[in-house]
Amino acid sequence: MRSPLTPNNQPPCESPSTGSTAGRRLRRVVVVILSLASTLLPLTAGVAHAAPVVAQQKASLPQFDRVAWTALMALEEISNGVTRVDRPPVLSAKYVALRSQVATLVAMRLSISVSGLNEAWARADTEHQIAVLAAVSQLGVPYRRFAMQPGVALDCSGLTTFAWGEAGFLIQRNSTQQMRSAEPRNILTAQAGDLVRYPGHIMMWLGSGLGVIHSPEPGRSVELKVLGSYSLRRSTFGDPSE
Numbered sequence: 231m232r233s234p235l236t237p238n239n240q241p242p243c244e245s246p247s248t249g250s251t252a253g254r255r256l257r258r259v260v261v262v263i264l265s266l267a268s269t270l271l272p273l274t275a276g277v278a279h280a281a282p283v284v285a286q287q288k289a290s291l292p293q294f295d296r297v298a299w300t301a302l303m304a305l306e307e308i309s310n311g312v313t314r315v316d317r318p319p320v321l322s323a324k325y326v327a328l329r330s331q332v333a334t335l336v337a338m339r340l341s342i343s344v345s346g347l348n349e350a351w352a353r354a355d356t357e358h359q360i361a362v363l364a365a366v367s368q369l370g371v372p373y374r375r376f377a378m379q380p381g382v383a384l385d386c387s388g389l390t391t392f393a394w395g396e397a398g399f400l401i402q403r404n405s406t407q408q409m410r411s412a413e414p415r416n417i418l419t420a421q422a423g424d425l426v427r428y429p430g431h432i433m434m435w436l437g438s439g440l441g442v443i444h445s446p447e448p449g450r451s452v453e454l455k456v457l458g459s460y461s462l463r464r465s466t467f468g469d470p471s472e
Contacts (some may be wrong), residue, residue: 243386243405243431243445277408297335301366304328305396318356326352329359332366340454342439350422350437357397358423359470364396364422365389365434365443368452373445378403386432389424389445389452393434394470397423401470405432412468420467426457428465436466 307328311319330348337347351359371384378388387405394401402408409427422437433444433455440457457465 295369297332297339298367298369300328300332300365301369302333304332304445305360305362305367308363310357321356329363331444332363336366336436336441336454337438340436340439340441342441342456343374346438347422347436347441354421354423354437355471357399358421360397361399361423362434362436362443363391363392365452368392368445369443369454371378371445371452373448373450373452384445384452389443389468390432390434393423397471399471405430406469408432409468412470413472415467415469417462417467421469425468426465426471427468428461 249424266344267336304325307322307325308319311322311325329351333347334344337344347387351362354362360361368380368384368389371381371383374383375385377383377385378392380392384392387408389402390400390405390408402411408425409432415421415424417435420435420437422435424435426433426435426442429447433443435441435442436454440462442455442457443452444455445452446455
């Protein structure tokens with residue numbers, strides 16, 4: 231039997247557990263918008279009155295990744311489409327165009343089908359769209375063990391916890407428990423934004439082909455990746471929103 235994991239013997243991406251709240255649907259659209267408002271970077275030129283927390287995150291970003299910036303713009307636009315807390319956001323033409331731009335840039339970077347990724351993101355429900363865009367907004371953020379500081383440092387489960395938190399879901403901080411609490415999926419039934427777990431590591435599926443986004447290991451940053459066939463065979467998929 232495997233011994234209980236502690237901060238001293240955990241694999242790099244096995245963050246400590248945070249209790250029994252895994253998979254609990256929060257339905258907190260207003261809180262999500264407030265969270266987005268407090269963490270989004272300035273998205274237009276000439277904004278001289280940005281809040282300190284926004285300026286701080288801008289200063290801490292290690293690089294200004296075009297894909298990440300465009301994802302932030304899409305997140306801001308979808309937050310503008312919320313009219314009532316009991317209704318899904320209105321997907322404006324501007325948001326759809328920004329989402330398409332992000333998907334196209336991601337697909338080109340990974341050399342996967344542009345049309346396939348655009349279709350996958352359009353097909354995903356709104357919460358999955360927000361989760362995947364939130365993850366993409368962190369491209370270039372350094373890996374740090376046990377960290378969940380958007381724009382500063384994230385470990386693998388910190389990235390997925392943050393992304394799904396932006397979509398309105400509180401999920402476990404530990405990668406093993408994230409997958410145990412998720413509804414099982416496979417590559418044919420998963421949506422963009424669903425979790426992909428390789429032993430000791432959690433990632434997010436991008437929705438088309440074998441593309442994922444993850445925070446890999448010390449010395450590296452949040453990045454896009456195409457899984458190899460060996461990794462795919464050892465991976466499991468799960469939907470944390472169910």
